[in-house]
Each structure stands twice: as structure tokens, then as C-alpha cells.
Amino acid sequence: MAHLNDCLSYRTGRLYVESVAAERIAREAGTPTYVYSARLIREKFQELDSALGNLPHLICYALKANPNRSLCRLLAKEGAGADVVSGGELRQAIDAGIRPGKIVFAGVGKTEDEIILALRSGIRMLNVESQEELEAVTRLAKRVKRPALFAVRVNPGVDAGTHRHVATGLPDSKFGVVPAEALRMYRQARTNPWLKAVGIHCHIGSQITRVQPYQQALDSVLKLASKLRSEGQHLKYLDLGGGLGICHDQEEPLPIPAFARMLRRELAAWPGLELVLEPGRFLVAEAGIILTRVLYRKRTSRAHLVIVDVGMNDLLRPALYGAKHPVIPGHSPQRPKIRLNVAGPVCESADMFARGEKLPWPKPRELWAILKAGAYAFSMSSQYNSRPRPPEVLVEGRNFRLIRAREQFEDLVRHER
Numbered sequence: 001m002a003h004l005n006d007c008l009s010y011r012t013g014r015l016y017v018e019s020v021a022a023e024r025i026a027r028e029a030g031t032p033t034y035v036y037s038a039r040l041i042r043e044k045f046q047e048l049d050s051a052l053g054n055l056p057h058l059i060c061y062a063l064k065a066n067p068n069r070s071l072c073r074l075l076a077k078e079g080a081g082a083d084v085v086s087g088g089e090l091r092q093a094i095d096a097g098i099r100p101g102k103i104v105f106a107g108v109g110k111t112e113d114e115i116i117l118a119l120r121s122g123i124r125m126l127n128v129e130s131q132e133e134l135e136a137v138t139r140l141a142k143r144v145k146r147p148a149l150f151a152v153r154v155n156p157g158v159d160a161g162t163h164r165h166v167a168t169g170l171p172d173s174k175f176g177v178v179p180a181e182a183l184r185m186y187r188q189a190r191t192n193p194w195l196k197a198v199g200i201h202c203h204i205g206s207q208i209t210r211v212q213p214y215q216q217a218l219d220s221v222l223k224l225a226s227k228l229r230s231e232g233q234h235l236k237y238l239d240l241g242g243g244l245g246i247c248h249d250q251e252e253p254l255p256i257p258a259f260a261r262m263l264r265r266e267l268a269a270w271p272g273l274e275l276v277l278e279p280g281r282f283l284v285a286e287a288g289i290i291l292t293r294v295l296y297r298k299r300t301s302r303a304h305l306v307i308v309d310v311g312m313n314d315l316l317r318p319a320l321y322g323a324k325h326p327v328i329p330g331h332s333p334q335r336p337k338i339r340l341n342v343a344g345p346v347c348e349s350a351d352m353f354a355r356g357e358k359l360p361w362p363k364p365r366e367l368w369a370i371l372k373a374g375a376y377a378f379s380m381s382s383q384y385n386s387r388p389r390p391p392e393v394l395v396e397g398r399n400f401r402l403i404r405a406r407e408q409f410e411d412l413v414r415h416e417r
């Protein structure tokens with residue numbers, strides 16, 4: 001079956017994550033439950049790291065994909081830095097053992113408190129997204145007496161060919177500034193003792209599956225870096241953002257060897273420049289699944305419908321982006337199949353995980369899995385419909401452990417007065 005790999009497989013007809021039977025995890029942790037394969041996360045990190053070879057680089061894991069401390073720790077041990085977009089993520093990254101010198105901080109709306117936290121922590125660079133933000137950074141750097149290391153986030157006006165909700169490099173995007181404005185910001189910083197330009201940043205979108213938009217973005221950013229160099233301003237870091245696309249459903253993933261070849265070729269003329277990449281989805285999406293049980297089966301006038309216990313509050317991507325996440329049975333995948341709709345329990349018609357997919361008609365309480373749920377699943381989850389969030393489990397070889405407990409009723413009402 002497509003979408004399976006050596007960390008997710010059927011053995012004698014039963015679904016396994018690494019060497020642990022999915023049914024065993026479901027029995028102990030209940031359902032729904034997020035389950036991640038440690039091995040696959042390590043393999044993805046190493047795939048990218050080794051493709052970049054001896055090109056000076058740092059892979060900064062984008063915490064927004066999944067900020068669980070155990071996953072951050074695992075990646076930190078591999079050598080990852082972090083890309084954060086809030087004070088909360090910054091604290092989570094440091095807490096997980098990622099050195100501040102390996103952390104970059106983007107975001108169009110950083111608050112004063114967040115900027116101060118970043119300055120005091122001594123992060124690698126603040127990726128500044130507007131002239132007004134640069135002024136705030138200057139003021140706060142002076143206040144806390146810590147010169148601000150920064151990059152300007154440039155919007156190169158590149159169409160990454162991706163869903164409009166996750167494209168960030170288009171001309172009308174809220175992210176970054178146009179190259180001409182970035183140039184003004186770098187020039188202005190030169191004479192300011194509280195500002196130190198150390199890098200240049202861009203991020204053109206998410207789930208990008210072609211090399212060409214990256215090449216275009218890189219051309220634009222290097223043009224600006226050349227201009228700065230000719231004016232005597234030498235940068236240390238070129239941060240090309242994240243967005244490395246995976247095979248979600250049918251599409252081809254970003255070809256990592258060709259992507260890395262392009263980067264090595266283009267950056268050969270820039271020996272002093274360290275490349276920073278900020279992948280989130282690429283590192284963790286495929287390592288994660290959600291275990292869910294079938295609650296009820298029924299027929300509508302048009303379709304066979306299966307109701308499962310995972311809802312759009314646990315996995316928002318299908319409802320928000322029309323994203324397809326493969327749904328597979330927890331055992332006996334070879335049974336006869338019929339076309340099914342699969343829906344969650346939330347009171348919204350958008351709470352659907354499959355429409356007309358060929359799947360076996362399940363038994364009541366049967367275990368199923370929704371795939372590619374390691375990224376932007378837990379991190380975008382909510383308690384909508386007063387549903388406590390599911391737990392998270394990390395599998396390593398023959399072992400598994402809870403890395404976040406299931407929320408309880410008390411967690412729903414804890415902050416109410």
C-alpha cells in the first residue's frame with residue numbers, strides 16, 4: 001500500500017509503527033491518539049543534512065509543525081536548531097535544549113515582550129518583517145543593553161505554486177518587505193550601535209514541491225546580498241525558510257537531491273555565508289499518525305458513512321485546506337473495499353476525513369489510522385466542542401512512551417472563573 005514505509009507497515013496483517021503494534025498503543029493510550037516514529041524523524045533529518053553535505057548549513061526545525069518537547073529534544077540531538085514564531089515557541093525550543101545561538105525568530109507581529117525575550121536569550125537572529133518592527137527592535141535593544149542581531153525578511157514576490165492559505169511570498173502577502181525596502185533597512189542599521197545585521201531571510205510558503213520557486217527566491221535574495229556586499233556590509237547567514245513539500249496524497253514531494261544540488265551550486269560563490277533552512281512538515285509530518293476507532297456506521301441516501309472518534313478539532317487540515325490525509329485500516333488491509341465517507345464527531349459538516357475513498361466496511365470499534373499527521377495536527381488542535389485533546393505517543397523500536405498526556409475534563413474548565 002502506498003504511504004507505508006519501514007516505520008509504518010503491516011506485519012501479518014496488523015498495523016505496526018516501527019516494532020510496536022498499533023493495537024497495543026490504542027489499548028494502552030486509548031483513541032484518538034497521535035503516534036510518532038522517532039526513527040523516521042531522525043531519518044528525515046539525516047536525509048536533508050547529508051544532501052547538503054559540506055555546504056555550511058544549519059537546519060532549524062520549525063516548531064509550529066509540532067512543538068512537543070520530546071520531538072524537539074530528539075531533533076536537537078541530531079544537531080537541529082529551531083525556527084520559532086512566538087515567545088512560547090522560543091521558550092519551548094530553549095527548554096528542549098536547543099542552544100539560543102541556533103534559534104531564529106520570524107513573525108509579522110512580535111510583541112515587545114517577545115522581542116525582549118529574544119534579545120535577552122541571545123538568539124542567532126530576529127527575522128524582522130517591517131520597518132516599524134526594526135524601530136521597535138532598536139528601541140528595545142537599547143533598553144535591555146543588548147545589540148540586536150537581525151535579518152530582514154525579504155518578500156521576493158515568488159509564487160510557490162501552493163495552497164493560497166500557505167503561500168507567503170506573493171506580492172500581496174503580509175510577510176516580509178520588498179527588496180528595495182529591505183535595502184533601506186540594512187543601510188539604516190549600519191550606523192546604529194544597537195543593530196547588527198547578520199543575515200537575510202525569506203520564506204515563500206509551505207508544501208512546495210518544485211525546486212524552481214526556491215531558485216527564484218534565492219536569486220532575489222542573493223542579488224540583495226551582493227548589493228550589500230558591494231557596500232561593505234557582509235552577512236553571515238542566508239535563511240531560505242522552510243516549506244519543503246512532502247507527498248501528502250498523490251503529488252510528488254520536493255526532490256531533495258535536486259534541491260540540495262541547486263543550493264550547493266548557487267552558494268558555491270558565497271563561501272562565507274551559512275545556509276539556514278527552516279523545515280517543519282518535512283521533518284515530522286510522515287512520522288505521525290492518528291489512531292482512531294470506528295464509532296458507528298450508517299448509510300445516507302448517497303453514501304456509506306463511517307463515524308470515527310477523531311475530529312476536526314484534532315486534525316484541522318482537511319477542513320481548513322481541503323487537505324487529504326490517507327485513512328487506512330488497522331488490520332487486514334486486503335479485505336474487499338467499497339467507497340466510503342469517513343467523518344468525525346464534531347458538529348460541522350466540514351468534519352470529514354475521506355470522501356468516496358475505497359476502504360473495507362469496518363467492524364464496530366475497529367481501529368483505523370489517519371496518516372501524515374505528525375505536522376500541523378496536534379499543533380493546530382483545539383478543544384472545540386469541549387473535546388479534551390488526545391495524547392501523544394513516541395515509538396522507538398520496540399518501545400513506546402507517552403510524551404503528552406490525554407487532556408481531561410478539568411483541562412477544559414481550568415481557567416474559567
Ligand code: LLP
Nearest residue numbers: 062203206207242243244278279280281376
Ligand atoms: N519558516 C517560516 C517563516 C514559516 O512561516 C513556516 C511555516 C515554516 C518555516 C515551516 O514551513 P514548513 O516547512 O512546515 O512547510 N498550517 C499549514 C502550514 C502553515 C505553515 C506556516 N509557516 C498546514 O497545515 O499546511
